[in-house]
Amino acid sequence: MxxxxxxxxxxxxxxxxxxxxxxxxxxxxxxxxxxxxxxxxxxxxxxxxxxxxxxxxxxxxxxxxxxxxxxxxxxxxxxxxxxxxxxxxxxxxxxxxNPSVGKELLFETLWTKPAMLRSSARVMSAAQKLGLQSLARKTGLTKILPGDLKEAEQMMDNIPSKSARSRLSEINLAREEKKYTVGYFLGCGTDLFSPNVAVAAVDVLTRNGCEVIIPKDMKCCGLPHIANGKIETAQKLAAHNIKVLNAYDFDYIVTDCASCSSALSRKNMEFLFAGLKIEDAALALSEKVLDLTVFLIDVLDIRLPQKKTAEKIRVTYHDPCHLANAQLIKDHPRELLRRIPGIQLAEMKAPNTCCGGSGTYSTTHYEMSMKILDKKMDNAMETGAKILTTCCPSCIMQLSYGCKRHNWDVQVLHPVELLSRYYQS
Ligand code: SF4
Ligand code: SF4
The missing domain is CATH 1.10.1060.10 (Alpha-helical ferredoxin)
Incomplete structure (x- = not known):
């Protein structure tokens, strides 16, 4: 490069x-x-x-x-x-x-191979359950990884044992008359750390006339690589995903991860590929990509039936930077929440300031990340909400850690999880 x-x-x-x-x-x-x-x-x-x-x-x-x-x-x-x-x-x-062994191991060997990444998450999940994390530290392997693993362990202390990929089929048929064929871009964060979000997304989409296809061969969107000095690897990952996704005849490609939708956006494709042969294919792909909340509001215009049992619940919302800043999407997640009967949206102060998570930042710059997180948590807690929502698995992880750090007993969810729960209630 x-x-x-x-x-x-x-x-x-x-x-x-x-x-x-x-x-x-x-x-x-x-x-x-x-x-x-x-x-x-x-x-x-x-x-x-x-x-x-x-x-x-x-x-x-x-x-x-x-x-x-x-x-x-x-x-x-x-x-x-x-x-x-x-x-x-x-x-x-x-x-x-100034290449480093640790970064090559993490971002080149592991993070470019979804099956290997999934196996590693499974091993970490099992190690947590068996209390074996210290073993990894004692072996010395962790010393070569970037960031502070001790802090990373605290952040990722509850890795689900099953990935979204293992819980969902590749093809998910529409449960009512089919309106659209939708490609679902399953990001690494949602797949490994927030699989319930993916299950809820597929549930809501199929209930609303979408056939949802989760292509098997997709790889990471490449944003962690861009953030960690590996733009060439991000280009390779994006080129791979462009080939895989453009081979389908999707009406739309949706993702529930703010980072993935920003990685697949026109802006980022231009950053990676401007002037290169692949640029047209990259832009053709980005034309079809929508954040899940935008798709649910602007395309499906989702409306929910009133139910007598709908409980009133106070919910607040945190804007992920990759949605609010990178794509200027702020209204759609809020509108989606407002459309769920019983939900009362309580805005926090400065909802659009970073939570300090920013993908791998919280593990590479733990102290700074916590200072920024603590401000966010003060604003969130002030709302008196019972549920804290956001649209990015990295923010979900960071905010969940913030709740634990501040002894605030609330759930941290993606709005689509509330939507799916409402359908099932
Ligand atoms: S805001 Fe002003 S100082 Fe900052 S990059 Fe833009 S022009 Fe430069
Ligand atoms: S942390 Fe500061 S310099 Fe970096 S992107 Fe945010 S506002 Fe810009």
Whole structure:
């Protein structure tokens, strides 16, 4: 990958007018207050890397790596600079010059092979049940993995023993007159950590006239790779998924994971493939992709029957960055919740600020992640909600950990789980 040829690096660096608007909205800068952690500082750093004034060292990676890639700066930049893309591009450039065994093992060997990833999750789940996590640490294997495994263990202390893939069929027929053939993009997070979300999504879709196909050969959407300096691997994963998904004649492709829908979006396809031969196929795919909540509202216009038994329940909603910032989707999840009889939506303060999860960030930058999470939890708890909802498995994991950390006894769910429960009640 030629870092200097990536579209944001070629086209956007000179547009920065150093106004500092991005700095005023950055959750990491709010905690640290040092210019090198601010988005404006990152833009400057990328420029120096491009011009060869700074060497691509691990120290520079560490500075850029403090960013959550939450995209808050990008949507607030008056010059329209995709600061997060510049940051991700620079991370890859630096990583290519300083590869590490641990990252290769995790992101190249494991995370590109769904069957192996699933087996690892099964092993972790079994190890948790047997209390054997310390064994992995003692073997020394964990020392080479990126991030702090001790913290990661705390975050992932309840891995389901069965993946969504093992609970769902490849083809799920419509349960009423068929309206659409829908490809369901089953992301790694939903598959391994939130399988109930996938089961609920398929339940709701098939009840509403969709034949849901979950293609067997799909791989990770590649977003974790982009965040961890491996853009070339993300390109390979996306190219694979484009080939697999474009071979079907889907009316739509839906996903319940904000990160996956942003990875499959036109914007990200342009970032990965602008000017390359595969670009047209990539854009053709992204044309069909919709976040599940958008599909349920805009395409199916889902309406639920009133039931006498519908209990009133207070629910709050957290905006995932990859939905609210990356795709400007805020209304659809809320509208979906409002359409479920009995649900009373209680907005939290600053629902659109990052929860600090950001995929692997909570394990690579645990302390910063917790500072940001604690603010989010204060705002969520203030609502007095009984259920906390969001549309991203990474946020679900982070917020569930936040609830435990703050002894807040609520469920953390995707809105589609409430929808499915309502149908079944
Ligand atoms: S908001 Fe945009 S133009 Fe202003 S300093 Fe940040 S990156 Fe530069
Ligand atoms: S993406 Fe988020 S964390 Fe990163 S610099 Fe921008 S606002 Fe800050």
């Amino acid at each position: 030629d870092f200097k040829k990536l579209p944001p690096v070629q086209e956007q660096l000179m547009k920065c007018v150093r106004c500092g608007k991005c700095r005023s909205v950055c959750p990491v800068f709010a905690e640290v207050g040092i210019e090198t952690t601010a988005p404006r500082g990152h833009v400057f750093m990328v420029q120096m890397l491009r011009d060869g004034k700074v060497e691509p060292t691990n120290e520079v990676y560490e500075r850029l790596g403090q960013c959550l890639l939450c995209e808050t700066c990008s949507i607030n930049c008056p010059s329209g600079i995709d600061v997060h893309e510049l940051n991700a591009a620079a991370r890859s450039y630096i990583y290519d010059n």
